[in-house]
Amino acid sequence: MEPTTEWLLERYRLMVLIRQFELRAIEERQRGLIPGFIHPYVGQEACAVGACAALTREDVITSTHRGHGHLIAKGGDVRLMMAELAARKTGYCAGKGGSLHMTDFDLGILGANGIVAGGIPMAVGAALAFKMQDQRRPGGTRVALAFFGDGATNQGAFHEALNLAGVWKLPAIFFCENNLYGEGTPQHKQGAITQLSARAAAYGMPGVTVDGNDVVAVYQATAEAVARARRGEGPSFIEALTYRFRGHYEGDPQVYRSREEVAAWQARDPIPRLRALLSARGVREEQIAALEREVEQQIEAAVQFARESPLADPQEALIGVYGDTHGGAVF
Amino acid sequence: MPEITYREALKRALREEMQRDPTVVIWGEDVVAYAGGGAYGVTAGLAKEFPGRVRDTPIAEEAIVGVGLGAAMGGLRPVCEIMTVNFTLVAWDQIVNHVAKQSHMFNGQIKVPMVIRTPNGHGRTAATHSQNFDAWFASIPSLKVVAPATPYDAKGLLKTAIRDDDPVIFLEHLQLYSTRGEVPDEEYLIPIGEADYKRRGKDLSIITWGRMTIESLKAARILAEEGIDVEIVDLRTLRPLDVPTILESVRKTNRAIVVEEGWRTGGLGAEIAATIQEQAFNYLDAPVARVAGLEVPMPYARNLERATIPFAEDVVEAARAMMRNEY
Ligand SMILES: Cc1ncc(C[n+]2csc(CCOP(=O)(O)OP(=O)(O)O)c2C)c(N)n1
Ligand SMILES: [Mg+2]
Numbered sequence: 001m002e003p004t005t006e007w008l009l010e011r012y013r014l015m016v017l018i019r020q021f022e023l024r025a026i027e028e029r030q031r032g033l034i035p036g037f038i039h040p041y042v043g044q045e046a047c048a049v050g051a052c053a054a055l056t057r058e059d060v061i062t063s064t065h066r067g068h069g070h071l072i073a074k075g076g077d078v079r080l081m082m083a084e085l086a087a088r089k090t091g092y093c094a095g096k097g098g099s100l101h102m103t104d105f106d107l108g109i110l111g112a113n114g115i116v117a118g119g120i121p122m123a124v125g126a127a128l129a130f131k132m133q134d135q136r137r138p139g140g141t142r143v144a145l146a147f148f149g150d151g152a153t154n155q156g157a158f159h160e161a162l163n164l165a166g167v168w169k170l171p172a173i174f175f176c177e178n179n180l181y182g183e184g185t186p187q188h189k190q191g192a193i194t195q196l197s198a199r200a201a202a203y204g205m206p207g208v209t210v211d212g213n214d215v216v217a218v219y220q221a222t223a224e225a226v227a228r229a230r231r232g233e234g235p236s237f238i239e240a241l242t243y244r245f246r247g248h249y250e251g252d253p254q255v256y257r258s259r260e261e262v263a264a265w266q267a268r269d270p271i272p273r274l275r276a277l278l279s280a281r282g283v284r285e286e287q288i289a290a291l292e293r294e295v296e297q298q299i300e301a302a303v304q305f306a307r308e309s310p311l312a313d314p315q316e317a318l319i320g321v322y323g324d325t326h327g328g329a330v331f
Numbered sequence: 332m333p334e335i336t337y338r339e340a341l342k343r344a345l346r347e348e349m350q351r352d353p354t355v356v357i358w359g360e361d362v363v364a365y366a367g368g369g370a371y372g373v374t375a376g377l378a379k380e381f382p383g384r385v386r387d388t389p390i391a392e393e394a395i396v397g398v399g400l401g402a403a404m405g406g407l408r409p410v411c412e413i414m415t416v417n418f419t420l421v422a423w424d425q426i427v428n429h430v431a432k433q434s435h436m437f438n439g440q441i442k443v444p445m446v447i448r449t450p451n452g453h454g455r456t457a458a459t460h461s462q463n464f465d466a467w468f469a470s471i472p473s474l475k476v477v478a479p480a481t482p483y484d485a486k487g488l489l490k491t492a493i494r495d496d497d498p499v500i501f502l503e504h505l506q507l508y509s510t511r512g513e514v515p516d517e518e519y520l521i522p523i524g525e526a527d528y529k530r531r532g533k534d535l536s537i538i539t540w541g542r543m544t545i546e547s548l549k550a551a552r553i554l555a556e557e558g559i560d561v562e563i564v565d566l567r568t569l570r571p572l573d574v575p576t577i578l579e580s581v582r583k584t585n586r587a588i589v590v591e592e593g594w595r596t597g598g599l600g601a602e603i604a605a606t607i608q609e610q611a612f613n614y615l616d617a618p619v620a621r622v623a624g625l626e627v628p629m630p631y632a633r634n635l636e637r638a639t640i641p642f643a644e645d646v647v648e649a650a651r652a653m654m655r656n657e658y
Contacts, residue, residue, distance in 0.1 A: 087631055098456065100456060114417075114459035117390075151390045156421070183361045184361045184364035189387060311634055316635065
């Protein structure tokens with residue numbers, strides 16, 4: 001299926017929104033509005049946006065320490081995100097979560113995760129819940145998609161969870177964003193094989209490798225995996241080759257990689273690529289520029305909102321130690 | 332004496348032991364590749380100095396520890412780095428079921444000379460990245476658990492830990508790496524299991540370790556101006572506990588406050604308070620008090636975080652209350 005221009009424009013808007021959000025968060029951190037550290041998603045936007053485009057709101061994802069992009073791609077509100085980064089009462093987790101643990105369960109995100117591979121078994125559990133409850137659901141079962149990095153594929157939790165999903169034929173999708181590094185260690189020094197999608201074979205599921213900087217390719221691979229899962233044919237593994245343009249965390253001196261390597265990947269930036277495609281489809285420059293300005297205003301408003309929001313009251317640290325003081329939902 | 336950082340003191344200990352004993356090896360996540368060598372720069376440069384003996388691992392804590400155990404049984408002296416204490420959770424089966432039990436369960440047929448180094452304590456990064464597991468480690472028989480507060484202690488204890496034939500959990504506090512202190516150029520060792528008086532005083536005993544030793548020293552200066560003369564017992568080793576020194580101090584001052592950063596319930600403070608009342612009840616002029624962390628997952632916001640972990644002011648308040656006989 002060829003995506004429509006309208007569809008492409010919406011992916012472009014989301015990718016720019018992620019990019020601008022991250023760049024502004026980096027700036028606001030330097031200015032002191034944001035107290036904690038962040039792991040920017042800059043460069044990987046096509047992964048979150050392409051994958052989430054293949055999901056509905058009822059499908060769920062699990063996210064990672066590099067999770068801002070996933071949240072925006074699933075429909076996150078940048079005002080509440082910026083407020084959370086600024087540790088405000090109005091933020092997604094009222095200042096309790098911060099960058100590592102910022103999420104919106106109403107959008108079907110079962111948490112961002114500070115522990116590498118921590119979210120993967122959760123996605124498998126959600127997939128089991130869906131398989132058991134959605135047998136008569138029109139359109140097929142809901143699916144659960146786990147986002148994780150290349151580094152996470154070396155954790156026990158990854159292998160245990162994938163095997164279980166394979167054994168139980170669950171509607172789960174394992175989406176690996178292979179950005180070639182886990183912190184400072186290159187992927188080839190961490191894994192005995194470099195094509196991570198090959199690992200899928202060990203768990204009885206198909207595995208594909210796609211260009212993670214091509215939003216259409218990411219979408220198509222994910223849509224295929226979703227269709228399989230909805231039909232009850234079990235899990236799939238997608239490896240998306242991508243690159244993070246910034247350090248592992250903001251402030252990382254990046255001694256482990258060369259400027260040339262970064263520049264080579266920047267030449268494959270997913271955003272100008274999609275912009276070029278839009279132009280080729282005949283979208284006028286003014287229209288794209290207007291969309292970019294709108295995003296800028298949205299980010300500006302988010303920063304304003306965060307700035308003007310109150311800090312949480314220290315007493316609130318004690319609220320919600322048990323779920324009964326918070327409420328809480330089930331999917 | 333020259334002043335160096337806690338980080339540098341640890342590195343010197345590693346370097347000296349690697350020079351002394353070719354079986355000492357290091358591995359962990361990014362101990363070679365990362366910014367300064369390890370997430371906190373402790374191993375920076377060592378890979379160059381000791382080719383082949385410092386290794387980056389995949390993100391696989393269970394393997395880091397389990398492989399360490401196997402290598403220890405195979406004749407090496409591994410010093411395994413777990414990037415932060417939070418990630419030891421992934422390795423707890425290896426630590427508790429295997430590393431700790433191996434020697435006793437197999438009736439001494441094998442020794443396990445390994446060290447697991449990890450930064451413990453609050454890290455300004457919210458719930459999954461700001462935790463204290465010192466009390467948990469200290470509750471496990473057959474582990475030795477060390478938690479130095481100063482560069483001097485860090486160096487002397489790490490050298491001893493590496494030479495020890497039992498497994499040692501070496502807890503470095505996240506907030507201490509850049510603190511400075513005097514460390515002599517000459518070699519020295521500090522025995523595991525010996526507490527240290529960081530301050531002598533007569534009015535009350537503060538029993539503590541790690542970052543809270545530093546906070547307690549600040550508190551002592553404030554209290555001294557008010558005429559309250561506190562003694563500070565820095566445990567340095569959390570298992571085995573130096574009970575004789577704790578009792579010696581309490582029998583002299585007749586009052587004790589145990590200060591810890593972690594959660595109160597099941598904390599090491601509970602164990603120490605119980606030990607004092609069992610063995611020095613008649614010496615006490617007041618119930619043993621505890622200053623500890625609030626029992627919540629660590630929030631991200633600074634002001635909320637501040638409300639959940641103790642600082643010098645909290646120690647000052649507890650000491651004042653005790654001297655006013657308020658309990
Ligand atoms: C269990 C665990 N070990 C170590 C860490 C520290 N850590 C945070 S992110 C990271 C690298 C993750 O690499 P990858 O999965 O490739 O994701 P990327 O950062 O490249 O997006 C590490 C080692 C952690 N958070 N959790
Ligand atoms: Mg990676």
